[in-house]
Amino acid sequence: MVKKEIRVAVVGLGNCASSLIQGLYYYRNSKKEEFVPGLMHVNFGGYYIEDIKIVAAFDVNSNKIGKDIGEAIYESPNNTAIFAKVPKTGVKVQKGPVLDGVNKYTAEVVPVNQKQKAVDVVKILKDSGAEIVINYLPVGSQKATEFYAQCAIDAGCGFVNCIPVFIASDPKWAKKFEKAGLPVIGDDIKAQVGATITHRTLVNLFLDRGMKIERTYQLNTGGNTDFLNMLERERLSSKKISKTESVKSMIEARGQTIDDDNIHIGPSDYVPWQKDNKICFLRIESKHFGDVPMNLELRLSVEDSPNSAGVAIDSIRCMKLALNNKLKGPIIEPAAFFQKRPPKQFEDRIARQMVEDYIEKYRLVG
Numbered sequence: 001m002v003k004k005e006i007r008v009a010v011v012g013l014g015n016c017a018s019s020l021i022q023g024l025y026y027y028r029n030s031k032k033e034e035f036v037p038g039l040m041h042v043n044f045g046g047y048y049i050e051d052i053k054i055v056a057a058f059d060v061n062s063n064k065i066g067k068d069i070g071e072a073i074y075e076s077p078n079n080t081a082i083f084a085k086v087p088k089t090g091v092k093v094q095k096g097p098v099l100d101g102v103n104k105y106t107a108e109v110v111p112v113n114q115k116q117k118a119v120d121v122v123k124i125l126k127d128s129g130a131e132i133v134i135n136y137l138p139v140g141s142q143k144a145t146e147f148y149a150q151c152a153i154d155a156g157c158g159f160v161n162c163i164p165v166f167i168a169s170d171p172k173w174a175k176k177f178e179k180a181g182l183p184v185i186g187d188d189i190k191a192q193v194g195a196t197i198t199h200r201t202l203v204n205l206f207l208d209r210g211m212k213i214e215r216t217y218q219l220n221t222g223g224n225t226d227f228l229n230m231l232e233r234e235r236l237s238s239k240k241i242s243k244t245e246s247v248k249s250m251i252e253a254r255g256q257t258i259d260d261d262n263i264h265i266g267p268s269d270y271v272p273w274q275k276d277n278k279i280c281f282l283r284i285e286s287k288h289f290g291d292v293p294m295n296l297e298l299r300l301s302v303e304d305s306p307n308s309a310g311v312a313i314d315s316i317r318c319m320k321l322a323l324n325n326k327l328k329g330p331i332i333e334p335a336a337f338f339q340k341r342p343p344k345q346f347e348d349r350i351a352r353q354m355v356e357d358y359i360e361k362y363r364l365v366g
Helices: 015-026 121-128 142-155 171-180 195-208 225-229 233-252 306-324 332-338 348-362
Strands: 006-011 052-059 093-095 132-135 158-161 183-185 215-222 263-270 277-287 293-303
Touching: 006 015, 006 121, 006 306, 015 052, 015 306, 052 121, 052 306, 121 142, 132 142, 132 306, 142 158, 142 171, 158 306, 171 183, 183 306, 183 332, 195 215, 195 233, 195 277, 195 293, 195 348, 215 225, 215 233, 225 263, 233 263, 293 306, 306 332, 306 348, 332 348
Parallel strands: 006 052, 006 132, 052 093, 132 158, 158 183, 215 263
Antiparallel strands: 215 277, 277 293
């Protein structure tokens, strides 16, 4: 018989993990008919928020290691909105390997005890009974993400990759998960209503109305460790690819093209006082009938981490349905709707229906 409990291990106890864990408590008593902003459904294929249980957590920050996750998610440098007080859970944060998870900028705010040995991650995953690993490592953590992806495989866990290091969309890693008989959902989580999904929607509006996208940019600023981390420009390559492809794919799907010089999407700067607030400046240039020029400019302000927490909850529940049904390799439907860089891009309205069909096909029975 399939168990109702969804046992999750979290990699990286930063702002995004804080919002996810706070949300699990804030909405844990939501009823079937209730509306919860950010979730497709309260009852998602037979699973509710209360079914999700965090059973393991890994980080490298000395301020968090050894503490209950109910305490660790509020530790510095986390600076996202606090909307729920999480009680002690009995799950302590374990030290993972540093690898490339900390750079010269984040090292100033993320204390690491180099003498403290990292735990055996695979053993912790197995001992905790984790069945899903969700990855919230910093952007550019290529080695660390690949390490945890391999640990998930070795421990027999599904992997939800929320960052722009390519796992599900990398044929090599996709094959590894398929060979292991395990599902993977990724890469790079879309926010509920964030910069990329807004950009994609506006691009589709222009195209639906018969207007060519001649030039466009998306410039983002923020004051969390994600933006601090991305001051090291070398870590941005996969992020820029992910965000640019997410928008460019919408244009190309309609038979249009746009030169690389005419599309710029990516993080722009770190503004400490913004904290977890992300500000997006978006511009699209086009022409009306008669080649009359027009442009659109938009300023979007969002609390960055809560903006993706509901999407993460739905991704986790999609992963549980995949595990129940012994699906393996990249799971296309949830990736297309929940991720910026899925193995295959679809227009968002189509992708949403794909997830609805996925829920109906694989829902928990009984």
